[in-house]
Amino acid sequence: xxxxxxxxxxxxxxxxxxxxxxxxxxxxxxxxxxxxxxxxxxxxxxxxxxxxxxxxxxxxxxxxxxxxxxxxxxxxxxxxxxxxxxxxxxxxxxxxxxxxxxxxxxxxxxxxxxxxxxxxxxxxxxxxxxxxxxxxxxxxxxxxxxxxxxxxxxxxxxxxxxxxxxxxxxxxxxxxxxxxxxxxxxxxxxxxxxxxxxxxxxxx
Amino acid sequence: xxxxxxxxxxxxxxxxxxxxxxxxxxxxxxxxxxxxxxxxxxxxxxxxxxxxxxxxxxxxxxxxxxxxxxxxxxxxxxxxxxxxxxxxxxxxxxxxxxxxxxxxxxxxxxxxxxxxxxxxxxxxxxxxxxxxxxxxxxxxxxxxxxxxxxxxxxxxxxxxxxxxxxxxxxxxxxxxxxxxxxxxxxxxxxxxxxxxxxxxxxxx
Numbered sequence: 001x002x003x004x005x006x007x008x009x010x011x012x013x014x015x016x017x018x019x020x021x022x023x024x025x026x027x028x029x030x031x032x033x034x035x036x037x038x039x040x041x042x043x044x045x046x047x048x049x050x051x052x053x054x055x056x057x058x059x060x061x062x063x064x065x066x067x068x069x070x071x072x073x074x075x076x077x078x079x080x081x082x083x084x085x086x087x088x089x090x091x092x093x094x095x096x097x098x099x100x101x102x103x104x105x106x107x108x109x110x111x112x113x114x115x116x117x118x119x120x121x122x123x124x125x126x127x128x129x130x131x132x133x134x135x136x137x138x139x140x141x142x143x144x145x146x147x148x149x150x151x152x153x154x155x156x157x158x159x160x161x162x163x164x165x166x167x168x169x170x171x172x173x174x175x176x177x178x179x180x181x182x183x184x185x186x187x188x189x190x191x192x193x194x195x196x197x198x199x200x201x202x203x204x
Numbered sequence: 205x206x207x208x209x210x211x212x213x214x215x216x217x218x219x220x221x222x223x224x225x226x227x228x229x230x231x232x233x234x235x236x237x238x239x240x241x242x243x244x245x246x247x248x249x250x251x252x253x254x255x256x257x258x259x260x261x262x263x264x265x266x267x268x269x270x271x272x273x274x275x276x277x278x279x280x281x282x283x284x285x286x287x288x289x290x291x292x293x294x295x296x297x298x299x300x301x302x303x304x305x306x307x308x309x310x311x312x313x314x315x316x317x318x319x320x321x322x323x324x325x326x327x328x329x330x331x332x333x334x335x336x337x338x339x340x341x342x343x344x345x346x347x348x349x350x351x352x353x354x355x356x357x358x359x360x361x362x363x364x365x366x367x368x369x370x371x372x373x374x375x376x377x378x379x380x381x382x383x384x385x386x387x388x389x390x391x392x393x394x395x396x397x398x399x400x401x402x403x404x405x406x407x408x
């Protein structure tokens with residue numbers, strides 16, 4: 001495999017997903033760090049050479065650049081135990097990864113970023129006006145995960161897949177966004193199962 | 205393959221993606237229609253038996269249910285010409301599909317839904333307060349697509365993939381959300397290329 005370089009900010013759960021996937025697969029990953037709070041990923045050199053969308057993470061594979069955290073996890077994990085062999089299960093894994101980016105990330109991760117890193121006092125009026133809707137959206141997403149995990153140990157099939165890794169990243173730190181994990185006992189059990197996996201690494 | 209049933213609302217671009225994918229692959233798809241304006245997908249029977257997330261589209265494959273439009277497209281297209289064989293290109297296709305759901309859909313598709321179907325006069329104050337940010341987000345997403353298509357005919361590689369189908373769905377009707385296609389000449393050329401593909405079917 002080509003040399004793998006992750007362009008990242010260690011505070012980002014989206015970056016952590018890729019590091020956790022690489023760790024579980026024993027793949028070496030070089031890190032290039034950026035400070036999103038200082039606008040490092042909006043500078044012309046980043047936009048031109050790494051990602052025109054101005055976002056991290058970006059997985060660099062040799063001379064090619066792959067933005068979008070879940071696409072990077074897929075690239076690393078193809079052909080491994082983290083992607084199910086059954087075609088329906090494989091699509092169902094992608095289903096939970098799209099859910100993660102559409103329903104979960106913009107609510108749970110954004111509130112964590114706003115409340116924990118930016119600080120409520122520093123939010124714009126427009127951002128402050130969105131807090132209640134994002135709280136409700138985040139609780140709905142966590143509620144749906146709780147319902148799924150009340151009956152099953154993993155999101156897809158009988159074992160861990162990329163769906164669990166993608167959903168774990170921001171869920172295990174959701175209290176920094178004002179969500180209460182004790183309201184979600186099945187999620188708490190699943191977080192412990194993820195953390196007990198061989199080669200698991202914590203977010204630093 | 206098991207019997208394929210699409211639970212859908214014909215006004216939804218997310219549902220259309222799946223119908224376009226099936227048409228291009230010559231796969232038969234039975235349709236079950238719901239009216240999202242009347243809350244059909246929030247009723248208990250839908251939540252219990254089709255999708256606990258209260259959303260369409262859902263692709264039913266025999267007795268199993270697959271929500272999330274891009275996951276459903278993936279399921280239909282696995283092993284076909286619509287998914288690249290090269291591993292990096294396959295991940296890069298998923299990258300554009302995640303971009304579609306994260307950066308494009310919540311802005312371009314939501315404004316179309318609000319302005320064209322709900323009507324500006326019927327929006328809540330909270331929704332009205334989000335229009336400017338969604339306009340800016342939608343223009344940024346379309347700008348990024350324009351930049352990509354200024355240099356290449358398709359989003360990934362030398363031919364159409366699911367990335368094009370996923371991005372085509374709401375882009376070709378974005379004017380209903382107040383975006384102006386004439387500002388994006390490279391996108392306009394690409395829309396024509398998609399529409400000239402064998403087995404293309406229009407959104408009805």
